[in-house]
Amino acid sequence: MWSSWGDASNDKDENLRAIFLALLAMMLAIFWFLWSRKKCSKNPIPPLPPGPIGLPLLGYLPFLGTKLHREFTELARVYGPIYKLRLGSKLCVAISSPTLLKEMVRDHDTVFANHVPTTAALVGSYGARDIAFAPYGPDWRRLRMVFVSKMLSKTNLDDSYALRREEVHKSIGHIYDRIGIPIDLGKLAFSTATNNVMRMLWGGTILK
Template identity: 55%
Template sequence: MNLQADFALTVAAVILTFIILWSIRKLVKPSKQRPFLPPGPLGLPIVGYLPFLRKDLHHQFTELAGKYGPIYKLWIGNKLCTVISSPSLIKEVVRDHDKIFANRDITVAARVGSYGFNDIAWSPYGSQWRNLRKLFVREMLSNTNLAASYNLRKDEVRKAVQEIYSNSGTPIDICELALKIDLNVIINLIWGGKIQGMRRDRILADLLPVIAEMLDLLLKPNISDYFPVLARFDIQGVEKKMTTLVQRVDVITEDTINERMKNASEKSEAETTKKDGRTDFLQILVDLMSINEKHR
């Protein structure tokens, strides 16, 4: 049974219960003035427009934009979604009013995978996100680090091209290959050149399937995201699966992190800086932690 069919059956299983609860809520709760919202297609009670979504969402959204205009709304479960398709409106959202629309959609998989929205990708806009961004831009995206990692990125792309060429005539999973390139680059940027040879290959081999599963869960439709009242039941097991994957990542990376923290006090700054002038990101975080502990 494919993912769409499984998700549809799960939704159908709770529709009757929600229709009853929704009807009772409407009868008991006094009506309020509705906020001014853009037009959009009508949906069903409780589930909204969810049952009518097709696989070719980009085509369907284009058709709806032709009917309702460059901005329209969709109710998916109890979530109100606004779709924009005009370049001028997109400019308003992503540039002119970026702070208003900066936060990402909250999902169960993202909450667990980001340790409670504590990373730069999922952290809500605020002082914590600004500090994370400042650290990331200053250390990871500085001219020195970008120039120092140029040869690394070039070598990884060259290896990928050679792998494709050597396997000509046989099917190749480009997504898996791209993920492998990204992980290789990220491991080098985070841990530097201190992990090499068989140890590096083992870590990469362990991380690759775990990260692939985590990405799959992040993209997987989850009924708990559209009906938060059901989140406690974890009907599709997304929260449980993501928790297990996060624990596996912790196990894979724990030894390297503990080893670096143990040796941090024994090495000088010059020893933790690579010959190319770049300090790996893990060392930067360890140094910051040491500074914070000294000022407590």
């Protein structure tokens, strides 16, 4: 009899503890909801474009395959030329329309100039000091002026035409030498573009 009464008492304590934890979780959820709503009312966030719903913490990463260009093309077909998706904890906005891209990089370039570089970009650019990852400002404008005047001027491009033509001929010859053998055109195009840039910079190549 005492054993039965003790078991019933333990079950009652367990039920009270479960009810208490459930009420505490509900109170915390309500508090977080009210706090986030109050914060959003003070700093309203503009409406975001549509996009796929991912998983908590992981976002849409588990649903992406190896052929990202096809994945993003399919997403643009479903959600339109501009859509959002979460990659882990990062909120990303993808643009697949040339008109929207032109408006972003030309008409509103200063608005989209500053962005948070990745760790790899910080290491590769010595602390985001190159033209690709440096914040918009006087230093970046000087880098752009040097880049346009020294590297992309008509004189320099004309002088390096023979080097670029030679690298393209090498790539075409590589294709002819492998007739009947599958070729990774993406890898070939990447190596050709990289070798062209390297030839223009210091006259040598790093990829074969």
